[in-house]
Amino acid sequence: MAKKYDVIVIGGGPGGLSCGALLAKWGFNTLLLEKNEYTGGKAVTPTNKDGFSYELGPKLQVPAQGPSFAVAFKELGIEAQLKPIALKASGLAYRGRSGKYNKAVLPASAGGLDPAPLMGLLELDQSQQDAALKFLTEMALMPAEQVSALDDLTTEQWLSQSGDVPWPLYSYMMMHANGSLAEPIDLVSASEQVQIMQDIALKGAAGYYVGGFGRVLDDLAKAVKSNGGEIKTRTRVEKIKVSNGRVTGVTADNDTFEAPIVVSDAGIQPTVLKLVGEKEFDQGYLSWVKGLIPGWCFTGVKYFLNKKVLAEQLYNVWADDTALNLERFRKQRAGKVADEIMLFATVPSNWDPNMAPPDKQCIVAGTICSPDPKAEEIKTLHDRLDKMWEKLYPGVMDALMYKEIEGPAEVSEFTRDSVLKGQGGECVGLGQIVGQCGKYQPSPKAPIGGLFYTGADVGIAGMGTHKASGGGIKTARMVLQYKRLREAMI
Numbered sequence: 001m002a003k004k005y006d007v008i009v010i011g012g013g014p015g016g017l018s019c020g021a022l023l024a025k026w027g028f029n030t031l032l033l034e035k036n037e038y039t040g041g042k043a044v045t046p047t048n049k050d051g052f053s054y055e056l057g058p059k060l061q062v063p064a065q066g067p068s069f070a071v072a073f074k075e076l077g078i079e080a081q082l083k084p085i086a087l088k089a090s091g092l093a094y095r096g097r098s099g100k101y102n103k104a105v106l107p108a109s110a111g112g113l114d115p116a117p118l119m120g121l122l123e124l125d126q127s128q129q130d131a132a133l134k135f136l137t138e139m140a141l142m143p144a145e146q147v148s149a150l151d152d153l154t155t156e157q158w159l160s161q162s163g164d165v166p167w168p169l170y171s172y173m174m175m176h177a178n179g180s181l182a183e184p185i186d187l188v189s190a191s192e193q194v195q196i197m198q199d200i201a202l203k204g205a206a207g208y209y210v211g212g213f214g215r216v217l218d219d220l221a222k223a224v225k226s227n228g229g230e231i232k233t234r235t236r237v238e239k240i241k242v243s244n245g246r247v248t249g250v251t252a253d254n255d256t257f258e259a260p261i262v263v264s265d266a267g268i269q270p271t272v273l274k275l276v277g278e279k280e281f282d283q284g285y286l287s288w289v290k291g292l293i294p295g296w297c298f299t300g301v302k303y304f305l306n307k308k309v310l311a312e313q314l315y316n317v318w319a320d321d322t323a324l325n326l327e328r329f330r331k332q333r334a335g336k337v338a339d340e341i342m343l344f345a346t347v348p349s350n351w352d353p354n355m356a357p358p359d360k361q362c363i364v365a366g367t368i369c370s371p372d373p374k375a376e377e378i379k380t381l382h383d384r385l386d387k388m389w390e391k392l393y394p395g396v397m398d399a400l401m402y403k404e405i406e407g408p409a410e411v412s413e414f415t416r417d418s419v420l421k422g423q424g425g426e427c428v429g430l431g432q433i434v435g436q437c438g439k440y441q442p443s444p445k446a447p448i449g450g451l452f453y454t455g456a457d458v459g460i461a462g463m464g465t466h467k468a469s470g471g472g473i474k475t476a477r478m479v480l481q482y483k484r485l486r487e488a489m490i
């Protein structure tokens with residue numbers, strides 16, 4: 001006999017867990033199915049045999065104050081368990097017009113990042129500094145309705161309309177589009193990027209958690225169970241069952257689980273094209289789904305060091321000609337990887353000392369790349385990351401014990417199935433590109449009765465986990481309303 005539930009959630013990433021925990025709390029008999037050994041999705045924090053804990057790629061919480069996790073934890077009554085750590089300072093290195101890399105440490109305050117050291121780093125003269133400060137202030141304080149009005153513009157289009165933005169500041173925005181949104185400046189929606197820059201400027205710059213992001217997700221998984229829900233890991237959903245235009249449940253590992261509502265955190269494209277199947281949708285919807293553009297990926301190297309080398313919690317390294325726009329991305333895809341690339345890194349134990357054995361350090365470093373699991377440039381990018389450390393922070397390679405690598409193939413295998421050419425390794429999901437966010441954000445409600453999406457694809461404005469967990473909350477509220485309306489009709 002198939003087991004019956006009120007709702008089945010497919011996938012235990014930040015979106016699925018936030019959604020599942022809230023639905024369980026609100027009285028839904030909830031089953032969450034996760035294909036991996038453990039829940040957490042792209043935000044897991046494993047610990048290796050030597051006692052190093054780290055994330056899949058450099059991870060930061062933006063906004064540091066009031067992220068979606070805090071909203072979910074409060075609603076679940078477990079807010080005391082969320083243990084955020086604030087950014088103290090970030091290490092930046094930038095090669096500008098002088099042709100050599102300048103380094104700066106930007107202190108963070110409760111209010112956000114102090115822009116003063118940035119001006120020196122960017123080699124701005126006085127009139128450029130005045131223009132830069134004006135631009136940064138206006139961007140930070142832009143009212144919400146003006147931010148929303150930027151939905152239709154890429155950041156590049158918006159900046160070119162803004163007039164006198166000094167070139168190094170444009171380059172800084174390019175780096176942020178890549179580093180914070182995993183998108184190029186000529187594809188990313190200006191509304192989405194401004195929202196994130198506001199979060200950085202005004203809400204504590206960036207944060208992390210005691211025990212890493214994985215601990216936050218473990219707490220959400222515990223909340224699913226403590227509210228009466230069930231979680232089955234190592235259980236891959238093969239099919240979402242549909243009858244007469246309504247979902248009836250799922251099949252997973254030769255088992256059938258029944259429910260009138262199914263919420264999928266597996267990504268819109270894999271859900272529609274693989275889990276449900278094309279025949280259940282009309283052609284217009286299918287062509288919209290197939291036309292959605294995947295976000296880019298981070299490919300990374302984790303460096304395990306026999307001593308503490310780096311002092312800051314996070315590092316960003318870039319140059320005017322290393323930040324990726326579409327043209328440079330296409331060259332990289334064609335195998336012409338530049339000698340220097342951008343480098344983003346976090347040092348988990350500089351946030352929480354328990355993340356590494358005493359006197360040792362793990363650096364989680366990455367650079368932006370295609371989400372294509374078959375991307376061939378990944379190995380070269382890893383070699384370039386090593387060279388960037390040798391050039392700028394040579395102590396890292398001197399103290400190296402061993403490395404671990406990852407790229408879009410690993411991200412896809414671990415989280416989102418590749419169902420379209422070049423898709424699968426998305427770092428965030430869909431939704432930060434013009435036409436896919438803001439007023440164009442895909443709805444959590446699918447055109448099949450009882451089927452909902454959750455997670456980053458249908459999330460709120462903002463960076464990765466904030467977007468995805470916000471998507472979980474949004475979907476949970478919609479499912480609750482759906483159930484109430486259906487009950488009212490019967």
Ligand SMILES: Cc1cc2nc3c(=O)[nH]c(=O)nc-3n(C[C@H](O)[C@H](O)[C@H](O)COP(=O)(O)OP(=O)(O)OC[C@H]3O[C@@H](n4cnc5c(N)ncnc54)[C@H](O)[C@@H]3O)c2cc1C
Pocket residue numbers: 010011012013014015016033034035036039040041042043056057058059060061062235236237238265266298299300366411414415416417426427428429454455456457463464465466468469
């Ligand atoms: C390298 C890297 C760096 C990042 N850096 C940051 C950062 O600094 N800050 C930040 O906020 N965000 C960052 N992100 C993004 C963030 O991790 C994602 O936005 C977030 O995890 C998306 O959550 P989600 O719930 O939408 O999906 P996911 O995290 O992808 O979770 C989906 C879950 O569904 C499961 N699943 C899929 N298909 C099935 C199936 N058929 N059956 C059962 N289970 C299934 C998967 O195994 C997975 O657990 C980063 C991501 C990567 C990869």
